Amino acid sequence: MIGALPVLRLSSEDGPPTAFLPPGSDGRVTGLLALIVPAPMRVFTAYALEPVSNLQLNLNVSPAIIEWTASISDQTCIDGYEVCWTVTTYLHDAESTNLTCHNVTKDVTSSTSIGQPHYCIDYIAIVVTFGMAGLRSQSIYTNETALTIPPIGIDIICEKFESANHLINISRTATSNSIIVEAEALLDSKYCINVLGACIILSNDSVCIKGNATEVKLTIDDLQACSIYNTSVDVTPIDQNIRYYSEAISTNSANSTMIRSLVVEDITSKQVTVSWEPVYQGSPCATHYRVCHKEQNSTAEPDCSVLARTSNKTNISNLKSLTYYTVEVSALLANQIYSDIVTETFRTSELTSVDMWEGVNLVWFVDEGAVGAQIPTGYTEIKMLLFTVVFVLAGTVLVKCQNCTELESVSSLSLNVSTSPAIIEWTASNSSQECLEGYEVCLVVTTHHNTTTSCSNVTVEVTSFTAGQQIQHCVDYTATVTAFSIDGLRSNPSLTTHLYYPEFFIDNVINISRTVNSSSIILEAHTLPSYSLCTIHMVACMGSEFGSMCLDGTETEVKIEAHQLFACTYYSTAFYVTTSVESTMSDILQIYTNNSEMALIESVSVGNINPSNVTLSWQPVYLLSPCLANYRVCHLEHNSLGEPSCSTLSSNLTTTILSDLKTLTNYTVNVSAIFPDETDSDVISITFRTSVHPPETRDSNLDIPVIGSLVYFESSALDHVATGAVA
Structure with a gap:
């Protein structure tokens, strides 16, 4: 019960009425009273109005909806509801609040007049029950706020x-x-x-x-x-x-020319090496290169291969001897259009003595004491060479010559770079062991700087080889194994390539440190050892609303320092890393300088003091301070030894309502900021005293006809009737 008990005053032309009043009450109601009033009698009554309940503000629909459950007061005493809402914006570090109100009839329990909700606005809805002669209930507030933008690092809140x-x-x-x-x-x-x-x-x-x-x-x-x-x-x-x-x-290419020159070299009877010089190093405006070749004047479709835009060399194999070929190289641009084609013509060489025997199936025979060989049609060079051979009649020699005309390549070649050093393994050649002398094992290492080749010979019984260098990221490794004989006969090389480009995360490539105090920030980054061949450019940047700066580093490190900064202020920091296989990677982080002292709240004030609630506000040292995680507000009756009532509030709030207070009671409030490490800043305290209800007043002009009805007398009515104030 709040305030004085209501008073019932009765009058009648036929004399005093009969009323069921407790003895000694002197006409004063001490509780809930049911009264049957004769028809001619006039009743002057003052009612307290109960507030609405279950007030809700739904901002997830448009227009927003304010909903409530109707007051439980007698509906004959209610005229309607006053619906208000506050709209608080925070643009340009300035908090601005506007209040809008309108009245609805008592049969209405919702309102959409608030309109479309906007993000990053705090809304508070307020509903007050009002009746005759200015009678009003206690105001009911929502505890809802508007949708806010998500903090950095969180993909989605709204x-x-x-x-x-x-x-x-x-x-x-x-x-x-x-x-x-x-x-x-x-x-x-x-x-x-x-x-x-x-x-x-x-x-x-x-x-x-x-x-x-x-x-x-x-x-x-x-x-x-x-x-x-x-x-x-x-x-x-x-x-x-x-x-x-x-x-x-x-940026785009200046024109359709992407290749400066084309060279064909290392020409043999079966293969050539094609290399080209790009107009732009690394060709970032291209997606890939296309290399095509065919026999000159042939009407057949060319054989084409697609290479990475960082490539500038390739081998073309399986060619015919003494044959003219045309090779074309072009770049595919980002707009899916090919650049100008660069063309070169070359002729493969003639067969060597080893090439002559490759693929030839000789049929040896003995005819009347003479030894001979049947030569396939078209191999005139081989026939002429045989005429100079002195044949030995020993059968073992003839067999060896027959079996060693060709060496088969090794099979199942594998290159394991998951270990360091790398391991090359293969299955032995199926050629006769009498023909094989061993294997030539080569490892080609290609980085964005250069290409190196290292080769070693191993004996015929060896089928694995451990490379001598440590494996690094962002390197093309190519292994070749070629079987060879004592007389120089060689098999076709078996080749396998492994591009050691693991999945990139910037934290795996560089080591980043950000050092912060209240007035300076130092940014540093170093390439990790196993990724030293991955990075080709590093940049560090820092900025704020006052400006920004960037600094170029080397391939492996970068460092930037900024001093004389503002305390407790947001700054943007960024590292950009250009790699040999990725266009760029970035690490962007919003950080803030530390606070220079423990005080984060300048002042605290109390307003709108009512019998049971007050409005508490505080002024932070740094508006929307990044140095704090939350605010802590605690209140307790003055000089009480009990535990205070505390609440934790968002760091973007600077006001709150303390409710459920006692009338005419002194309270002490402590406000502090909570740092991210959950420690508290210096505490700012203030003491206040709640107010008393307005004095009881009787209004003899109140003339309410009540005919045989059940009347409920409730507390707090006369307090509000006297002044018309909103609790």
Whole structure:
């Protein structure tokens, strides 16, 4: 019960009525009373109105809905409900709150007048029951707040913010010498963003601009053609936790020429080596190279192979001797159009003495004491060579000559680079052991710097070989094994290639450290030893709303320092790593400088003091401070030895309502900030005293006809009737 008990005053033209009043009550109601009143009698009554219950604010629909359960007070005493809502925005570090109210009739228990909810706005709904003569119930508040943008590192809190495009629309376009980066805020997020920014990282600098809350556009000209540039769009939202959306893009080629020259070398009767010089190193504006060859003047389709854009050499095998061929090399550009084709013509060489016997099946015979061999048609060179051979009649010699005309290649060749050093294994050649002398084992190592080949000979009984060098990431390893005989006969080489490019994560490639105190940030990165051949360029960047800077490092390390920074302030940090196989990798992290002292709250104030609740507000040292995780608010009756009542509030709040307080009671409130390590800042305290109900007042002008009805007399009515104040 709140306030004085209500008073019943009766009058009648026919004399005093008969009422069931307790003895000694002197006309004062001491509890719930049922009274039957004769028809001609007038009743002057004051009622307390019960507040609504189950108040809810649903922001997940549009328009938003405020719903409640009707007051349990007598419906004859209720005129309707006053529905209010506050809208609090936080743009540009300024908190702004607007209150809107409207009345609905007592049969209504919901309202959609709040309209479409927007992200990054705090909404509070308030419903008050009101009746005749200004009678009002206690105000009921929701504890709902609006949807907020997700903190960095969390993919989705609200469905709208699952990706960057739910905050902004981003477009990146490139020509051969320019890049344009544009971003535009979506309508739903107009209350979330303070400012948009864009950056393009150059070789030794970065160009960044700040737009406004709705758009930004950055254009950079005079860039190198067919080169990779790191771009980023930064969104500074109301929580100052800056979001970055980075992407590496390439400028286009200046024209359709992508290959400067083409060379055919190491020409044999069966294979050649084709190499070319690209116009742009690494050819980042191409997706791959295409190499095609066919016999000159042939109408058949050419044989083509597709190679990585980082390649500039390949072998063409299975060719015919003394035959003219045409080879063509072109690059496929990002727009799915092939560049200009570079062509070269070559002729394979004649068969060597070893080549002559390869694939020839000789039939030896003895005719009347003479020894001879049947030569297949077309092998005139071999027939002439045989005429110079002195044949020995010993049968063993004849058999050896027959079996050693060709050496079979090894089979099941494998290259295991999961161990270090690498292991090359194979199954022995099926050729006669009398013909085999051993195997030549070669390992070709190709990095983005160069290609090296190391070969070793092993005996015929060996079928595995351990390479002498340690295995590293981002290297092409090619193993070849060739069987050879004592007279120089060699098999076709067996070849296997292993591209040792494990799945890339930037944390696996470089070691990153960020050192922070209250006024400085130091960023460092070093390539891990096993990835030293993976990185070809490293850049470190740091920025804030006041500007940004970037620093070029080497292939293996980069370091940037910034001093005289603001305490407890967000700064963006980024590492960009260009690798030999990936266009770019990035590690972007929002960090903040430490607080310079333990005090994070400047002042605390108490307002709207009522008998049972007050509004508590505080002023932080740093608005939307990143140095704290939450606020802790505790209150206790003054000089009480009991445990205080404490609540933990979000770091973006600076006000709360303390409820369920006692009337005319002194309270002490402590407010502190909670650091991320769960320790507390310095505590700021304030003492206040709750108010008393307004004094009891009787209104003789209140004239309510009640005819044979059941009347409920409730507390707190006259307190509100006297002043019309909202509790």
